[in-house]
Amino acid sequence: MHENAALKRGTSQRSVLACIGMRSQHPKAAAIALRESFHFAVCGNFASG
Structure with a gap:
């Protein structure tokens, strides 16, 4: 369960970095x-689908 949370967190951070890169x-x-x-919420929602 904790590993999944860490994985999701890492993916979210990558998504945010990608969004920031676009900006x-x-x-x-x-x-x-x-x-x-x-901004974080929007990027997270955008990345997940």
């Missing part, structure tokens, strides 16, 4: 997104 042309937007859990 790398806009550093300010990426910095703001980093601070907003909303």
Whole structure:
């Protein structure tokens, strides 16, 4: 159970990094997104399907 959670967490972090990478042309937007859990939720939902 814990391994699954760790795996999901790793996947989520990768997804967020990918989202931030897409926004790398806009550093300010990426910095703001980093601070907003909303961005994390959107990226997570987008990555999972």
